[in-house]
Amino acid sequence: MQQIPQETIEKVLASTDIVRLIGAHLQLERMGAAFKAKCPFHHEKTPSFTVSPTRQTFHCFGCGKHGNAIGFIMEYESLSFPDAVRKLAAGANLSMMEVSDFPTHPETMPTPFHIRPLRPDEWDEVAALIHHSTNSWYRINLNREIFGPDPLACRVFPEIYEALDPGCCLVAEDATGKLVGSCFYHPRETHWSLGIMNAIPESRGAANALLREITRLADDAGLPLRLVSSACNLDSFSLYSKAGFVPVRIYQDMILSVPETGMDPASAPALISSVRPATMDDLPAIVALEEEISGIRREKDHRFFIENGQGVWTTLVIDGADGLDGFLTSIAHPGSRMLGPGVSRDTATALALLWSQLDRTHRGSTPVWLAPADATELVHTCYGWGAKNCELHLAQTRGGSQRHSGFIFPTFMPETA
Numbered sequence: 001m002q003q004i005p006q007e008t009i010e011k012v013l014a015s016t017d018i019v020r021l022i023g024a025h026l027q028l029e030r031m032g033a034a035f036k037a038k039c040p041f042h043h044e045k046t047p048s049f050t051v052s053p054t055r056q057t058f059h060c061f062g063c064g065k066h067g068n069a070i071g072f073i074m075e076y077e078s079l080s081f082p083d084a085v086r087k088l089a090a091g092a093n094l095s096m097m098e099v100s101d102f103p104t105h106p107e108t109m110p111t112p113f114h115i116r117p118l119r120p121d122e123w124d125e126v127a128a129l130i131h132h133s134t135n136s137w138y139r140i141n142l143n144r145e146i147f148g149p150d151p152l153a154c155r156v157f158p159e160i161y162e163a164l165d166p167g168c169c170l171v172a173e174d175a176t177g178k179l180v181g182s183c184f185y186h187p188r189e190t191h192w193s194l195g196i197m198n199a200i201p202e203s204r205g206a207a208n209a210l211l212r213e214i215t216r217l218a219d220d221a222g223l224p225l226r227l228v229s230s231a232c233n234l235d236s237f238s239l240y241s242k243a244g245f246v247p248v249r250i251y252q253d254m255i256l257s258v259p260e261t262g263m264d265p266a267s268a269p270a271l272i273s274s275v276r277p278a279t280m281d282d283l284p285a286i287v288a289l290e291e292e293i294s295g296i297r298r299e300k301d302h303r304f305f306i307e308n309g310q311g312v313w314t315t316l317v318i319d320g321a322d323g324l325d326g327f328l329t330s331i332a333h334p335g336s337r338m339l340g341p342g343v344s345r346d347t348a349t350a351l352a353l354l355w356s357q358l359d360r361t362h363r364g365s366t367p368v369w370l371a372p373a374d375a376t377e378l379v380h381t382c383y384g385w386g387a388k389n390c391e392l393h394l395a396q397t398r399g400g401s402q403r404h405s406g407f408i409f410p411t412f413m414p415e416t417a
């Protein structure tokens with residue numbers, strides 16, 4: 001199907017002043033650099049609908065509707081994308097010749113996407129996007145949801161990721177100015193990792209456009225990309241597989257409801273007395289151990305966890321005869337309760353770290369962790385504690401394979417594999 005050329009869309013947007021356009025329909029009031037009005041898209045008593053002349057966008061803090069002039073007119077007048085472009089072109093006295101030959105078919109989707117870094121004032125919007133796209137995908141495909149009802153719980157992703165890697169979140173905006181996708185990435189010494197990727201169910205191609213840009217950046221840096229993708233989600237597996245990612249490992253996601261009183265002392269692994277909280281002095285040993293066991297080097301992440309500026313991280317280490325035999329971090333946050341990242345030399349040290357994290361950090365809650373699928377003894381001991389499988393994940397890497405020995409507990413914050 002014929003698509004509206006990007007230049008035409010840009011020309012139409014450049015020739016339209018969104019304040020004038022919306023001001024013709026709504027009573028706009030100046031508020032500092034922006035304008036305010038009662039939202040036309042949901043019922044409200046006090047105005048939460050804003051128009052920004054500098055960005056040429058509108059945003060409603062009440063219902064979350066957001067977009068540029070094309071998006072406004074589509075929503076306000078229930079027009080298809082081509083009809084909205086045509087209407088604005090007419091209003092701006094652009095030659096109708098230029099826009100008359102688009103099909104009127106509403107399926108002519110507003111592509112391509114504009115890929116740009118996330119702005120600091122868009123965290124709530126990106127949280128809502130992550131919440132909506134993830135819960136929609138799981139509801140439609142697996143008849144369940146991942147996140148609770150509050151979209152703002154997903155602010156954990158922009159908050160933590162932007163503290164760790166400022167500027168490393170890309171968003172995809174469609175031609176109506178709406179955010180339709182987001183993806184976080186983490187440049188490190190040995191590799192880049194790809195954080196959570198989301199695209200709203202109504203968009204096609206946004207995830208691909210984001211991935212293309214991040215693979216281009218990683219290729220320019222000459223480093224491999226790594227991620228952990230859900231094996232229950234073929235859409236994401238295929239997205240990465242098509243882009244050249246190869247599956248290298250399988251993980252079993254396990255959850256356990258930890259009693260308020262802690263883990264049953266009778267189940268305590270032999271080595272728990274060698275487990276202790278990490279300090280900054282452990283940093284070099286942690287970094288070296290992870291590189292030895294999983295082949296990746298990333299001091300920044302471990303420094304960030306031990307500094308714990310957010311008050312949500314706990315890193316435990318286990319001492320062996322010649323230095324550290326393992327470490328395991330965990331996060332306790334309303335939006336994410338997860339053990340990892342961590343590595344350890346063998347089953348006994350891995351179990352001592354897992355049990356200690358569950359007992360010390362997660363009493364009265366139900367955290368998740370990813371155990372190597374082939375770690376039979378470890379997995380069966382976890383079953384014995386009452387753990388259940390809830391998902392499978394695949395480590396997928398692009399450009400360079402990964403050597404590993406020992407146990408790896410990956411995580412999504414930031415992603416490792």
Ligand SMILES: CC(C)(COP(=O)(O)OP(=O)(O)OC[C@H]1O[C@@H](n2cnc3c(N)ncnc32)[C@H](O)[C@@H]1OP(=O)(O)O)[C@@H](O)C(=O)NCCC(=O)NCCS
Nearest residue numbers: 133134137196197198199204205206207208235236238239
């Ligand atoms: C996973 C997700 C980002 C994919 O978004 P999307 O809109 O389907 O992605 P795109 O349309 O940009 O690209 C998907 C690609 O995979 C392809 N694909 C999907 N299923 C496929 C299959 N079964 N076999 C082969 N290819 C397949 C598509 O054809 C497309 O490739 P193409 O452009 O070469 O045709 C989206 O569904 C989402 O946000 N899900 C919820 C959150 C989530 O699970 N995120 C991923 C893990 S963090």
Ligand SMILES: [Zn+2]
Nearest residue numbers: 039042060063
């Ligand atoms: Zn609204």
